[in-house]
Amino acid sequence: MDGGLDSVSSYRAFRVHRSEQGSLARSIEELDDRDLPAGELLVEVHYSSLNFKDALSATGHPGVTRHFPHTPGIDAAGVVIESETSSVQLGEEVIAIGFDLGMNTPGGFGQRVRIPSHWAVPRPADLSLEESMALGTAGFTAAACLDKLEVQGMRPSDGPVLVTGATGGVGSVAVGLLSGLGYEVYASTGKPEQSDYLRRLGASRVLDRNELADDSGRPLGRETWAGCVDTVGGSTLASAIKSLRYGGSVACCGLVGGTSVSTSVFPFLLRHVNLLGVDSAEMPEGEKKRIWNRLADEWRVGGVEMITRSLRLEGLSEAIDQILAGRMVGRRLIDLRSS
Numbered sequence: 001m002d003g004g005l006d007s008v009s010s011y012r013a014f015r016v017h018r019s020e021q022g023s024l025a026r027s028i029e030e031l032d033d034r035d036l037p038a039g040e041l042l043v044e045v046h047y048s049s050l051n052f053k054d055a056l057s058a059t060g061h062p063g064v065t066r067h068f069p070h071t072p073g074i075d076a077a078g079v080v081i082e083s084e085t086s087s088v089q090l091g092e093e094v095i096a097i098g099f100d101l102g103m104n105t106p107g108g109f110g111q112r113v114r115i116p117s118h119w120a121v122p123r124p125a126d127l128s129l130e131e132s133m134a135l136g137t138a139g140f141t142a143a144a145c146l147d148k149l150e151v152q153g154m155r156p157s158d159g160p161v162l163v164t165g166a167t168g169g170v171g172s173v174a175v176g177l178l179s180g181l182g183y184e185v186y187a188s189t190g191k192p193e194q195s196d197y198l199r200r201l202g203a204s205r206v207l208d209r210n211e212l213a214d215d216s217g218r219p220l221g222r223e224t225w226a227g228c229v230d231t232v233g234g235s236t237l238a239s240a241i242k243s244l245r246y247g248g249s250v251a252c253c254g255l256v257g258g259t260s261v262s263t264s265v266f267p268f269l270l271r272h273v274n275l276l277g278v279d280s281a282e283m284p285e286g287e288k289k290r291i292w293n294r295l296a297d298e299w300r301v302g303g304v305e306m307i308t309r310s311l312r313l314e315g316l317s318e319a320i321d322q323i324l325a326g327r328m329v330g331r332r333l334i335d336l337r338s339s
């Protein structure tokens, strides 16, 4: 399935240019791998995937990308074709997500990346490159959230778990992962027309995102959730915190609905709840390896094919606009072998 590209130094990439006036333009270009930055590994990228952060990069969000022209793509999976370190062999299949990849280092929306060796983890035996990128940073982050919730002691018998932004990339994988492990999953969405999709992924109940809105001003809500994977932030996160059951936890990983959170201390003082931060980008290599191995094994997510659509580089621009508008459902795999 993961055959090689011809070993030529030119490759194709989805690029973003910024004019002197600050306007941005996207194009697909032929590049030369001699233009890539220095790094221990040259990787022939077979697959990448689209994440919310890529859309921020492609639209010049200064917290993500400052230098243009730029090749976004925070995810890349492929084969090592040059290695300056004995720890990674030529021909090894690797997965690289996060760190500076696709931010200010040319990323996975090009058929080649050159990266430091600690950005790459070996592909787990039971996860193909294609499967790893169907999950991508979004799926990895859903797993990292569950990993942290479990460390706090969350178990399926504790009660319902809320997933917010449920039709998005992180949300969809979180719903599939949790339900596959026997959790009762409540999926919150702004797309009620996608209820069937969420139920097929395993959600027990689908909530309209407005049902979570809480403008009562009360410091505590009804004890409802044993845990929560929150991709939204803002008032959604605040409302999840005050509705946790005694000792419950929220894994906070996203900001699509806002970056400020207003909460009193009462849920923490009276209900012993936990607010857990999750970052997939700078997570050390050993931790990344551990989470990927869980995803390849005991946490294999069912239904990934159902949530994933494959695109070539040509389809990226439209998908970026879709994710920015909050209209994305599931995941987009980028197939660079056929691009």
Ligand SMILES: NC(=O)c1ccc[n+]([C@@H]2O[C@H](COP(=O)([O-])OP(=O)(O)OC[C@H]3O[C@@H](n4cnc5c(N)ncnc54)[C@H](OP(=O)(O)O)[C@@H]3O)[C@@H](O)[C@H]2O)c1
Residues within 6 Å of the ligand: 050, 051, 052, 053, 137, 138, 141, 164, 165, 166, 167, 168, 169, 170, 171, 188, 189, 190, 191, 209, 231, 232, 252, 253, 254, 255, 256, 257, 278, 279, 280, 281, 323, 324, 325, 326, 327, 328, 329, 330
């Ligand atoms: N911490 C980390 O390491 C990490 C890693 C990956 C992603 N993230 C973050 O996680 C978030 C989700 O990423 P993603 O890749 O899953 O993005 P995505 O595919 O675009 O999904 C986001 C989903 O959030 C919901 N949403 C969109 N706009 C909203 C709004 N204004 N208010 C409430 N809900 C809204 C939508 O789902 P519904 O219509 O179903 O509600 C949307 O599909 C992003 O903020 C991203 O930056 C963080």
